[in-house]
Amino acid sequence: MSVRDLNLPQREPSRGELPSRVTIWEVGPRDGLQNEQTVVGLGTKLEFLDRLAAAGLGTLEATSFVHPKWVPQLADADDLLAKLDRRENVRYPVLVPNERGLDRALALGVESIAIFGSATETFARKNLNRSFDEQFAMFEPVVRRARHEGLEVRAYLSMCFGDPWEGAVAVDQVVTAGRRLLDMGCFQLSLGDTIGVATPGHVEAVLGAFDDVTRLAVHFHDTYGQALSNTLAALRAGVTTVDSSAGGLGGCPYAKAATGNLATEDLVWMLDGLGIDHGVDLDALVRTSAWMAQQLGRPSPSRVVKALTGG
Ligand code: HMG
Ligand code: MG
DSSP: OOGGGGTOOOOOSOOSSSOSBOEEEEOIIIIITTTOSSOOOHHHHHHHHHHHHHTTOSBBOOEEOSOTTTOGGGTTHHHHHHHOOOOTTOBOOEEOOSHHHHHHHHHTTOOEEEEEEESSHHHHHHHHSSOHHHHHHHHHHHHHHHHHTTOEEEEEEEOSSOBTTTBOOOHHHHHHHHHHHHHTTOSEEEEEETTSOOOHHHHHHHHHTSSOGGGEEEEEBOTTSOHHHHHHHHHHTTOOEEEEBGGGOOOBTTBTTOOOBOBHHHHHHHHHHTTOBOOOOHHHHHHHHHHHHHHHTSOOOOHHHHHHHTO
């Protein structure tokens, strides 16, 4: 089932102000699962990744090479990568905060990594145990070495639209921190609304303050129900890569106000309605999220998953 099957009016594809294709950066296996209190088994994680790949998702953020004490749910990252049946047409980025994480990733033949910085001092300390400036010093050798080894390096920037401890975050502060990450040599910068407080006008203001929107991606959590509207604002501003999580799983263990990411199914439904290509089989994806919800013992928060599974 898709928006097309309901015979609803659809926008004509590619009328100019919106992209004709969007890359979905699926973060469910990492951002989605990192916050789960009960440990999800390795077999379930591997099956989740395999089903997401089979549903047509070409980028699957698989896990994190962080300190296992900091994120116990992803303590099996090395095992997961060793056992993962990597498909040729799928990239499997992993989060890497420091050189120790990079060593682990390189040992397992990872080809794509993401560093993750904070736009605010407080979250840098809470999430990385580093000051705002120290975080860049930690990332710099990671990016240098990773690029030398031929890896693709993405950067995240958290708290771009508000911080639970510091409140409002100035647009200039976001741009300055984001440029520092891009200037290290990251191919893309994903702007995170970690606690889901952004609204579309704010998104326009932040994106508009960067000179080159083509290197930006967006990462919206859906705490206040704004993630899809914010995504549309970002697409209109020229963004073509959108992070989302199957079934709306997610949160951040070091930002208590964070709930799940924008659900991939909700994103796909909107993209279909807008005539924008994405390459995902919505039925297969919904079946995967319904299965994952069973594994986790609670329903998916995605509106589209609920609507299409009669839940
Ligand atoms: P630290 O305690 O300052 O680490 O943590 P350290 O450098 O002082 O090292 C202490 C010990 O940890 C050493 O071992 C290291 O070897 C070991 P010892 O010598 O004592 O035996 N160690 C490691 N072991 C395994 N893998 C590693 C590693 N690094 C050090 N990579 C650290 C600093 C960065 C490691 C820690 O703060 C950390 O792991 N933080 C990760 C937190 C996290 O994963 N948060 C969630 C992801 S971010 C997010 O969700 C936001 C995002 O979705 C975007 C958005 O929504 O905004 C991306
Ligand atoms: Mg996140």
